[in-house]
Amino acid sequence: MSEIINVQNLVKKYDNNFTAVKNLNLKIRQGEIIALLGPNGAGKTTLISTICGLSSITSGIIKVNGLDVIKDYRKTRELIGLVPQELALEPFEKVINSVKFSRRLFGKKDDNEYIEKLLSKLQLYDKKNNIIKSLSGGMKRRVMIAKALSHDPQILFLDEPTAGVDVELRKDMWSIIKELKNEGVTIILTTHYIEEAEMIADRIGIINHGELLLIEEKRELIKRMSVKTLKVKLKKTLDIIPTKLKKYNLKLIDEGKSFLYYYNTGKERTGITSLLSDMNKIGINLFDIQTEETSLEEIFVKIIKD
Amino acid sequence: MNIRGIHAIYRYEMNRSFRTLIQSLVSPVLSTILYFIVFGAAIGSRMDNISNVSYGAFIVPGLIMLTVQMQSVNNASFGIYFPKFIGTTYELLSAPLSFVEIVIGYVGAATTKAFSIGLIILCTSYLFVDLDIKYPFFMLCFLFITCMTFSLLGFIIGIVSDNFEQLNIVPMLIITPLVFLGGSFYTIDMLPPFWQSFALLNPIVYLISGFRWSFFGVGDVPIFTSIIFMLIFTSICISIIWYIFKTGYKIKN
Numbered sequence: 029m030s031e032i033i034n035v036q037n038l039v040k041k042y043d044n045n046f047t048a049v050k051n052l053n054l055k056i057r058q059g060e061i062i063a064l065l066g067p068n069g070a071g072k073t074t075l076i077s078t079i080c081g082l083s084s085i086t087s088g089i090i091k092v093n094g095l096d097v098i099k100d101y102r103k104t105r106e107l108i109g110l111v112p113q114e115l116a117l118e119p120f121e122k123v124i125n126s127v128k129f130s131r132r133l134f135g136k137k138d139d140n141e142y143i144e145k146l147l148s149k150l151q152l153y154d155k156k157n158n159i160i161k162s163l164s165g166g167m168k169r170r171v172m173i174a175k176a177l178s179h180d181p182q183i184l185f186l187d188e189p190t191a192g193v194d195v196e197l198r199k200d201m202w203s204i205i206k207e208l209k210n211e212g213v214t215i216i217l218t219t220h221y222i223e224e225a226e227m228i229a230d231r232i233g234i235i236n237h238g239e240l241l242l243i244e245e246k247r248e249l250i251k252r253m254s255v256k257t258l259k260v261k262l263k264k265t266l267d268i269i270p271t272k273l274k275k276y277n278l279k280l281i282d283e284g285k286s287f288l289y290y291y292n293t294g295k296e297r298t299g300i301t302s303l304l305s306d307m308n309k310i311g312i313n314l315f316d317i318q319t320e321e322t323s324l325e326e327i328f329v330k331i332i333k334d
Numbered sequence: 335m336n337i338r339g340i341h342a343i344y345r346y347e348m349n350r351s352f353r354t355l356i357q358s359l360v361s362p363v364l365s366t367i368l369y370f371i372v373f374g375a376a377i378g379s380r381m382d383n384i385s386n387v388s389y390g391a392f393i394v395p396g397l398i399m400l401t402v403q404m405q406s407v408n409n410a411s412f413g414i415y416f417p418k419f420i421g422t423t424y425e426l427l428s429a430p431l432s433f434v435e436i437v438i439g440y441v442g443a444a445t446t447k448a449f450s451i452g453l454i455i456l457c458t459s460y461l462f463v464d465l466d467i468k469y470p471f472f473m474l475c476f477l478f479i480t481c482m483t484f485s486l487l488g489f490i491i492g493i494v495s496d497n498f499e500q501l502n503i504v505p506m507l508i509i510t511p512l513v514f515l516g517g518s519f520y521t522i523d524m525l526p527p528f529w530q531s532f533a534l535l536n537p538i539v540y541l542i543s544g545f546r547w548s549f550f551g552v553g554d555v556p557i558f559t560s561i562i563f564m565l566i567f568t569s570i571c572i573s574i575i576w577y578i579f580k581t582g583y584k585i586k587n
Binding site: 080081082083084101102103105106108110112114116117118119120125129130132133134135136137175 | 336337338339341342343345346349353417420421422424425426427428429430431582586
């Protein structure tokens with residue numbers, strides 16, 4: 029996949045001297061879904077704002093499709109659609125007029141067929157003549173997406189698209205995002221919901237204090253960072269961990285009826301076989317075993333804390 | 335140039351006015367008719383001619399100026415402030431539009447609205463007074479430039495305002511008194527000598543004088559002074575808007 033966005037050494041400093049983005053580098057590939065995770069105030073929205081033209085850049089370079097977002101702003105912005113975090117819509121306008129207005133701002137000719145198809149895809153066709161004020165929050169969120177897609181962009185920025193929406197609508201949004209990806213749209217979304225990133229993203233970036241802490245393929249990240257827990261239930265209660273098993277850093281629980289063993293699935297050897305073998309050698313019999321996997325959420329918390 | 339983008343903003347702003355036709359058009363025209371009835375018919379019938387012009391006809395240019403200046407400022411300031419208030423400026427800033435194009439869209443629409451209202455008031459005035467315009471082409475040009483300049487001023491006010499109160503402070507507390515004291519209803523030489531020189535500090539005097547000159551061939555100050563003043567005023571507004579967009583002041587984070 030070719031690279032569609034390239035952020036190099038981006039710094040964004042506000043007038044009050046607060047640095048929201050610190051020397052950030054990021055490359056986004058065409059056609060992927062990338063989720064940017066981070067706590068409030070981490071710099072996610074500022075990053076998006078600088079790419080889309082809402083915020084000025086203190087230093088650094090941002091290129092979209094090989095073009096500089098400042099020098100070639102017309103060409104770069106034509107490629108981008110943006111759905112901001114807040115529901116910002118003209119309340120007294122009809123849905124269809126609002127979407128057409130957005131398309132015209134991008135210098136595109138009216139195309140009723142495209143707009144109607146878009147509204148149908150977002151399940152807004154029946155509401156096209158409704159006044160925006162009369163729509164539910166979920167429908168307004170769809171209108172925002174329709175407006176962002178009205179000029180048929182290659183890149184779509186979604187700033188917390190499912191913040192405050194119910195579970196059903198969130199799943200609908202996910203399917204819309206996946207559909208857009210299948211059509212070749214590159215999607216960059218920021219989210220607080222780790223589950224969201226886990227469900228739809230190809231790659232995950234974690235931002236905190238204006239720095240990109242990591243960016244990695246979702247599966248690789250989970251595999252690399254994932255720590256599994258092996259819970260071993262014993263036939264006989266143990267008072268302390270036997271000396272022979274101390275190297276495994278076991279943790280006694282349930283008043284000695286069980287212990288926990290942590291291992292990394294990303295490593296070549298998990299150590300489970302040797303643990304079970306050593307247990308057998310010293311005559312500790314197991315009653316039952318079970319495993320638990322670390323979620324992306326736990327990985328996220330660990331990275332942010334570190 | 336993104337002509338479709340400019341047209342989209344222009345059309346959107348014009349549609350907003352059509353949605354609120356009573357507020358946009360009927361209200362200013364009705365207010366002006368009331369001025370004609372009170373100052374033109376009731377009080378004006380007891381007044382002497384000024385520079386060989388009946389008082390009713392004399393106040394026509396001043397009333398038009400009074401209305402178009404207020405309308406230009408209000409339309410343009412609200413036009414850009416409302417998107418700021420509801421958060422939709424992100425659309426303008428993320429679209430392939432230059433700042434000149436955004437200004438042309440908003441200021442163009444506000445100018446059109448104010449200019450149209452000015453012409454409607456002019457037509458309405460024929461119902462109340464006999465009017466003969468000496469320099470009609472110059473009058474239209476002067477009216478248009480006034481509408482445009484005050485729309486630019488309104489655009490600046492809309493950008494720098496952080497709330498509705500601030501949006502109304504400049505039009506209500508600065509522009510309205512200046513317009514009323516700018517010779518809409520009298521000539522400067524009707525004032526006592528001290529106030530005459532004081533009145534010349536009021537920039538609106540030069541605009542009303544220039545506009546009145548286009549009607550009757552006479553004004554409080556020479557017409558070239560009015561033209562030069564108008565050009566200076568327009569240049570200042572354009573410079574401030576250029577600075578705002580250049581620095582992103584109150585627009586970009």
